[in-house]
């Protein structure tokens with residue numbers, strides 16, 4: 001397993017953020033999500049430092065679906081990022097912190113009336129409309145509150161990014177956005193522009209997640225700039241803003257490339273500046289929306305080994321005290337991870353090929369299939385690295401598992417930011433069948 005961020009070995013035990021994992025286990029129990037705060041801050045800084053231009057303003061918007069908690073909102077806010085939401089729940093979490101609502105942006109392909117009302121009432125920064133019907137709904141809510149709302153339109157630019165089928169978002173068949181190839185697309189934009197209550201800022205796209213092929217981003221930029229030019233000409237309007245989404249790839253395992261975020265951002269800026277210049281398009285602001293590249297590598301999951309089993313068919317399992325309930329990605333997208341026996345690093349050569357399986361009643365509940373691991377037995381600690389994005393945020397209560405606790409670590413200190421769920425939490429919304 002590659003050591004990420006502040007990870008290091010101290011007398012055979014893994015340390016993250018200056019805190020031994022054995023100490024974290026004693027204090028908070030397992031399964032435990034551990035976030036290396038310094039690494040998150042470094043990733044944010046790399047994005048901010050790289051995504052700067054003297055031709056237009058830039059904004060980095062954190063895609064909160066990757067991992068969201070009150071503490072994460074605080075980190076993002078104090079580092080000067082904006083933040084997005086796709087549900088009333090995410091909005092509620094974000095707005096529960098003292099954050100300027102103008103820095104909050106709302107996504108979603110089917111926003112409810114309630115969600116739109118929260119956005120308008122709280123005066124958030126912008127709503128990214130998914131389709132023409134939504135424009136009407138937002139305008140209606142604005143009339144009710146006597147307010148105007150800044151909006152963008154999400155475009156499907158028809159790019160088939162080389163990533164997992166489930167995390168592609170801009171194929172012609174994807175559910176997101178309005179297609180730039182739709183014969184009515186200019187009419188759709190005209191309708192939005194003509195709504196008195198809507199202030200049309202510009203276009204948004206997000207071509208997918210975990211993308212390593214830079215050409216996909218450049219192709220996306222080319223499409224967005226050309227489309228912006230075409231529409232502003234046809235409708236005789238100025239379009240001040242473009243948002244090119246997130247999706248920057250993250251190294252999970254040996255097969256992945258290590259991305260230098262600052263350098264990638266500089267190359268993206270270069271491409272944006274050149275394309276805008278060659279197409280003679282002027283915009284005031286360009287935004288990106290990274291999620292995974294900020295939190296992915298910073299998060300790890302710590303588990304305790306319950307036991308081992310070798311099946312009749314020859315598969316060797318190590319059983320851990322969590323599983324698909326705290327990390328659905330291996331079952332959902334065949335996601336790959338690296339791991340180590342985090343409390344036994346001395347003279348513990350990785351010899352055996354094992355599968356690390358969770359405790360859920362599902363054969364697919366395997367966090368890592370056929371990985372080389374050092375010797376371990378009951379009570380040992382297994383750390384799975386790079387689980388910070390779409391791990392805790394996708395966790396579930398399947399088999400009535402309790403959602404894991406989350407700690408942030410930095411400079412020898414740990415801070416519990418989400419408590420482990422309790423059995424009372426599991427039942428708090430259940431009611432008895434009275435007289436039925």
Ligand SMILES: Cc1ncc(COP(=O)(O)O)c(C=O)c1O
Pocket residue numbers: 063066107169206208209210245246247248289290291292293389
């Ligand atoms: C609209 C939008 N923006 C940004 C993101 C963030 O993507 P990533 O976490 O890959 O950077 C997503 C992820 O699905 C998304 O749907």
